[in-house]
Amino acid sequence: MRKFVLVGRTGVGKSSFINSVFGQYIAETSKYEACTKIVQHHAYNSPLGDICLIDTPGLAEDDIDCDRKYLDLIKSSINFDTVDALIYISRLDETRFRPDEKRTIRLLTEKLGVFIWNKAWLIFTFSASVYPEKRQIVTINKKKQIEDFVRSITSDYGLNPPFQGFQVRLRVDNISKNWTSKSLPIMPILHQHK
DSSP states (O other): OEEEEEEEBTTSOHHHHHHHHHTSOOSOOOSSSOOOOSOEEEEEEETTEEEEEEEOOOBSSSOHHHHHHHHHHHHHHOOGGGOSEEEEEEETTOOSOOHHHHHHHHHHHHHHOGGGGGGEEEEEEOGGGSOHHHHHHHHHHHHHHHHHHHHHHHHHTTOSSOOOOOSEEEEOOSSOSSOSTTOOOHHHHHHHOO
């Protein structure tokens, strides 16, 4: 079974992403408040093979002590040696690289270990909310901001070899279907990248 851990700030659409991938409402979502307070394993048997998406509490909603508590829960609940990839989720429609996102990346590195970034993917949610003519440049800029920051943080911890960038980078939209003519189903992507 391939396993993926979803991490990111609260409200970026981790649970909605799970529902989109599986094509059914299995992870609770809310527009107004954080839903995921525990680590939840969502397994799916597909014709391509079994997948487990592990939903985690969103960070940067309350104070730093709450984030540390959630990260301790994540660390104690997941054996990262058995995880195929850590999926870092960020909203594409938030074009500024905000301090709470920097804090999230810093805490993920501090609490889960610098090596989580060696097999990390980057997924941008809410991509249909960005004007189509600006989507590519917004993606490039935001990816660069996040990768540069991860590179900076991981070099402080002495990651060797240095962080080379996210292994897989995708744009998704959790609400709009067929929002782009170039869309691909996510399930084969989860199976093919090792």
